[in-house]
Amino acid sequence: MHFDLTDLRLYLNVLDAGNITAGAVRSHLSLAAASARIRAMEASFGIEFLLRGRRGVTPTPAGKALAQHARLLLQQAEHLQQDLAEYAKGVKGQVRLLCNTTAFSEYLPELLADFLREHPNLDIQLQELPSARITHALRQGAADLGIVSGAVETDELHTRPFRDDPLVLILPRDHPLAATESLSFGATLHHDYVGLNANSALAAYLEEQAQHVGSRLKIRIRAESFESVMRMVARGAGLAIVPLAAVERWPGERPFRSHALQEPWAQRKLLLCARDFAALPVYAKELLKALSH
Numbered sequence: 001m002h003f004d005l006t007d008l009r010l011y012l013n014v015l016d017a018g019n020i021t022a023g024a025v026r027s028h029l030s031l032a033a034a035s036a037r038i039r040a041m042e043a044s045f046g047i048e049f050l051l052r053g054r055r056g057v058t059p060t061p062a063g064k065a066l067a068q069h070a071r072l073l074l075q076q077a078e079h080l081q082q083d084l085a086e087y088a089k090g091v092k093g094q095v096r097l098l099c100n101t102t103a104f105s106e107y108l109p110e111l112l113a114d115f116l117r118e119h120p121n122l123d124i125q126l127q128e129l130p131s132a133r134i135t136h137a138l139r140q141g142a143a144d145l146g147i148v149s150g151a152v153e154t155d156e157l158h159t160r161p162f163r164d165d166p167l168v169l170i171l172p173r174d175h176p177l178a179a180t181e182s183l184s185f186g187a188t189l190h191h192d193y194v195g196l197n198a199n200s201a202l203a204a205y206l207e208e209q210a211q212h213v214g215s216r217l218k219i220r221i222r223a224e225s226f227e228s229v230m231r232m233v234a235r236g237a238g239l240a241i242v243p244l245a246a247v248e249r250w251p252g253e254r255p256f257r258s259h260a261l262q263e264p265w266a267q268r269k270l271l272l273c274a275r276d277f278a279a280l281p282v283y284a285k286e287l288l289k290a291l292s293h
Contacts, residue, residue: 111291134148
C-alpha cells in the first residue's frame with residue numbers, strides 16, 4: 001500500500017463532499033494534486049474506489065470498504081495523538097460527541113461549558129443527530145461518544161445511563177383537549193401542532209411515531225428551540241410534544257397545560273454509548289466521566 005493519512009483524509013472529504021473538487025478544497029489541496037493522490041491509491045490496489053459521473057462521485061463496493069477502514073485508522077491516529085498529548089504541553093485534543101435533540105438543548109450546554117473550562121487543552125466536536133444515526137456512526141468509528149434514546153438498538157456498543165427523558169404533550173389552556181384527563185398520542189393527531197425544525201432529531205422521532213399509528217403530524221409552523229415552541233403553544237398556535245425537562249425549566253407560572261403521554265416510546269431514557277468505553281482515548285474518558293455524574 002502506497003498511501004498515507006493525508007490520502008485517507010482526502011478520500012473521506014471527497015466522499016462527504018460528493019465530488020473531488022470540493023474534497024480537494026476541504027483538504028487544502030489543488031484539484032490536480034487531489035486527483036493524482038486518488039488515482040495513485042487506486043493504482044496501488046489495481047481497483048477503482050470511485051465511480052466518476054457528471055454529478056460527482058460515488059464509492060464502489062471497494063470504495064465503501066476503504067471508507068470504513070479509513071475512518072477507523074484516522075480515529076486511531078487521532079487517539080494516538082491525544083494520548084501522547086498528555087506528555088506535551090500545548091497540544092490540543094478533540095472529542096467527537098453526537099447527541100439527540102433533548103441532550104443537545106436541555107442537558108449538555110452547562111455540563112460541556114464547565115468541562116471545557118476545566119480542560120483547556122480539549123475541544124469538543126458536538127453534533128445533533130437522530131439516535132439511530134448516532135449508533136450507526138459509533139459502530140463505524142465516526143465518533144467517540146454518543147447520547148441516544150434508550151429505544152434504539154445498541155448492540156455491539158457499550159452503554160450506561162445518562163438521564164430520564166420523558167416526553168409530554170403541551171396544549172393551550174383553552175384548547176378543546178385541555179380538560180381531557182387521559183390523552184393518547186393518536187387522539188391528538190387530528191389537531192394542529194407546533195413542531196421543531198424538520199432536521200432536528202426529535203422532529204424525525206415524532207414523525208416516525210405518527211406513522212406507526214397510520215397518521216401524520218399536522219404541523220402549522222416549526223421553531224428552532226423548545227422555548228419558542230412552548231411560547232407559540234401558549235399563544236394558541238397548536239399542540240406540541242416536548243421533553244418534561246424543557247417544561248420544568250419554564251420560569252414562573254406556565255401559560256399552557258401539560259399532559260403525560262402514556263405511550264412507552266414517550267417514557268424515554270437517554271444513554272451514553274461508545275464502541276468500547278475502555279478503548280476510548282484519555283480525553284474522551286475524561287468527558288465520559290464528567291457526563292456520567
